[in-house]
Amino acid sequence: MARVLAIETSCDETAVAVVEGEPSWPTFAPRQLSSVVASQIDLHAAYGGVVPEVASRRHVETLPFVLEAALQEAGLGVADLDAIAVTCAPGLVGSLLVGLMAAKTLALLYDKPLIGVHHLEGHLFSGFLTEPDLRPPCLCLLVSGGHTSLIWMKDYGEYQTVGRTRDDAAGEAFDKVARLLGLGYPGGPPIDRWAQQGDPNRFPLPAGKLDHPYDTSFSGLKTAVLRLVQQLQQEGRELPVADIAASFQACLTRVLTEKAVACAEALGLSTLLVTGGVAANRELRARLLEAGHHKGLRVIIPPVALCTDNAAMIGAAGLCHWLRGEISPLDLGVASRMPLEEIPALYGKGGRDYREVLTGSAVAL
Ligand code: KG4
Ligand code: ZN
Numbered sequence: 001m002a003r004v005l006a007i008e009t010s011c012d013e014t015a016v017a018v019v020e021g022e023p024s025w026p027t028f029a030p031r032q033l034s035s036v037v038a039s040q041i042d043l044h045a046a047y048g049g050v051v052p053e054v055a056s057r058r059h060v061e062t063l064p065f066v067l068e069a070a071l072q073e074a075g076l077g078v079a080d081l082d083a084i085a086v087t088c089a090p091g092l093v094g095s096l097l098v099g100l101m102a103a104k105t106l107a108l109l110y111d112k113p114l115i116g117v118h119h120l121e122g123h124l125f126s127g128f129l130t131e132p133d134l135r136p137p138c139l140c141l142l143v144s145g146g147h148t149s150l151i152w153m154k155d156y157g158e159y160q161t162v163g164r165t166r167d168d169a170a171g172e173a174f175d176k177v178a179r180l181l182g183l184g185y186p187g188g189p190p191i192d193r194w195a196q197q198g199d200p201n202r203f204p205l206p207a208g209k210l211d212h213p214y215d216t217s218f219s220g221l222k223t224a225v226l227r228l229v230q231q232l233q234q235e236g237r238e239l240p241v242a243d244i245a246a247s248f249q250a251c252l253t254r255v256l257t258e259k260a261v262a263c264a265e266a267l268g269l270s271t272l273l274v275t276g277g278v279a280a281n282r283e284l285r286a287r288l289l290e291a292g293h294h295k296g297l298r299v300i301i302p303p304v305a306l307c308t309d310n311a312a313m314i315g316a317a318g319l320c321h322w323l324r325g326e327i328s329p330l331d332l333g334v335a336s337r338m339p340l341e342e343i344p345a346l347y348g349k350g351g352r353d354y355r356e357v358l359t360g361s362a363v364a365l
Contacts, residue, residue: 001020001021001022002020002021002022002082002083002319002322002323003018003019003020003033003076003080003081003082003319004018004019004020004081004082004083004084004085004115004315004318004319004322005017005018005070005071005078005081005083005084005085005106005315006018006019006084006085006086006117006311006312006314006315006318007063007067007084007085007086007087007099007102007103007311007314008086008087008099008119008122008309008310008311008313008314009059009063009087009091009095009096009098009099010087010089010090010091010092010095010096010099010119010309011050011055011091011092011095011145011146011309012039012040012041012043012044012050012055012058012095012309013037013038013039013040013308013309013310014037014038014040014058014059014062014063014066015035015036015037015038015066015309015310015311015314016035016036016063016066016067016069016070016071016311017032017033017034017035017036017070017310017311017312017314017315018032018033018034018070018071018073018074018076018081018315019031019032019033019129019312019315019316019318019319020033020319021316021319021323022323023323025156026135026136027132027133027134027135028128028135028156028320028323029128029132029133030125030128030129030315030316030319030320031129032129032312032315032316033073033074033075033076034069034070034071034072034073034074035070035073035305035310035311035312036066036069036070036073036311037066037305037308037309037310037311038062038065038066040054040055040058041185041186043058044185045184045185045186048179048185049175049185050092052092052093052094052095053094055092055094055095056092056094056095056097056098059095059098059099060098063098063099063102067102070311078106078109078110078112079110081110081112082112082113082322083112083113083114083115083318083319083322083327084103084106084107084110084112084113084114084115085103085115085116085117085314085315085317085318085319085321085322086099086100086102086103086114086115086116086117086314086318087099087116087117087118087119087122087314088100088116088117088118088328088332088333088334088335088346089116089118089119089334089335089336089337089338090118090119090120090335090336090337090338091119091334091336092336093334093335093336096334096335096336097334100116100332100333100334104330104332107330108330113322113327113328114327114328114329114330114332115318115321115322115326115327115328115347116328116332116346116347117314117317117318117321117346118317118338118340118343118346119314120142120147120149120151120340121159121317121340121343122313122314122316122317123140123142123144123275123276123313124140124142124151124153124159124273124275124313124317125313125314125316125317125320126275126302126306126307126310126312126313126316127140127273127275127300127302128316128320129302129306129312129313129316130300130302130303130306131300134271134273134300136153136154136155136156136158137152137153137154137155137267137269137271138153138269138271138272138273139151139152139153139162139260139263139264139267139269139271139272139273140152140153140272140273140274140275141256141260141272141273141274141275141279141288142275142276143169143170143171143256143274143275143276143277143278143279143284144169144170144171144276144277144278144308144309145169145171145172145175145186145277145278146169146171146172147165147169147276148164148165148169148170148171148216148218148256149161149163149164149165150162150163150164150214150259150260150263151340152267152269153273156320156324157320157321157324157326157343157344159340159341159343160340160341161339161340161341162214162263162267163212163213163214163215163216163259163263164215164216165215165216165217165218166210166215166216166217166219167217167218167219168217168218168219168222169218170216170218170252170256170276170278171186171188171276171277171278172218173218173219173221173222173252174186174187174188174191174252174278174281175187175188176222177191177222177225177244177245177248178190178191180225180226180229181194181229181239181241181244181245182239182241183241183245186277188277188278188280188281189280190245191245191248191249192249192280192281192282192283194241194242194245194246195242195245195246195248195249195250195283196242196246196282197242197246198240198241198242198243198244198245198246198247199242199243199246199247200246200247200249200250201247201250202240202243202244202246202247203228203243203244203247204247205221205224205225205228205247205248205251206220206221206224206251207221207251207254207255208220208221208255213259213262213263213266214259214262214263216255216256216259218252218255221248221251221252225244225248228244229244249281249283250283253281253283253284253287254287256284256288257284257287257288257291260272260274260288261288261291261292261295261297264295264297265295265297270296270297270298271297271298271300272288272292272297272298272299272300273300273301273302274288274299274300274301274307275301275302275306275307276307276308277307277308277309279301279302279304279307280304280307280308285301288301289301321347326347326348327347327348328346328347332346
């Protein structure tokens, strides 16, 4: 049995978890022993979005307590664990640095290997925490505030992005439309609620036609909602918030469902994993489950706490790398962007001696 500690600070959640598991390839069923998430949403709500510098500062203040809580919940100390996993890309650089420095400190102090984890690979592993019999190949629809991607998981550690957003991520579109409607930040939950009482057919909105079958574009949809709101305001009419929310949500969730299902069919994949904050959306869940039912496609949507940012998913991905003998060098850095295809570069550069790393610097030996 192997156990890892995992740290996630790529955006506005400070999260630490302990995850355990053993190899059972081709399946992999990690278990979460603890998972603590300190959200900064209230802090950023006043600004209408995440403020990077504010986020990093809050991570610095909160991380030690989240770490302590996660270890207590698991009933373990760092010395009991086999490795330290940490999100190192993509994300807000200042925020990533806080988590990575904490992870390196623990790795050095307790003489444990460090495992850098790609945040999106982490999201994929929320599925393995949920469904013990899940195994690659499968397709993953990742829909969050920063990402809208269709990822083909060919095998553990082997991914290809087959669809992506050309402009706004799905969650970003929810947030921007919610702002237009005066519903606050984050915008997904209130739009989800308002849409329940609205007429989704009242306002026909553009789906954003693209030449690529699996890429998405939601900026046209967002602009159409902006025009609609401006027009109604000019006419001095009260905003039909529920109907606009329902029409917008229907359009966006239909596009995502159609693209994901068509992509799975084209690639001959029988499992679709859906994750990221927007996977909490009730209409999206219902549409995907219904489409999956009709097409014989198994649709897996983890519980909301695992779909939104958390460290358990990072621990699951880190544990998988650890079990495959992949660890990161201590001079690992962070990156705001990193294609999934570059994941192998995070591992196995070999241990570097400090004299090699510090060449040219003024170090008294
Ligand atoms: O994955 P996440 O927690 O954070 C990252 O972006 O990494 O996703 C947050 C996004 C926000 O844009 C939020 O508005 C959206 O997920 N969201 C939703 C719902 N709950 C959260 N969007 C639609 N419907 C929801 N129920
Ligand atoms: Zn995320």
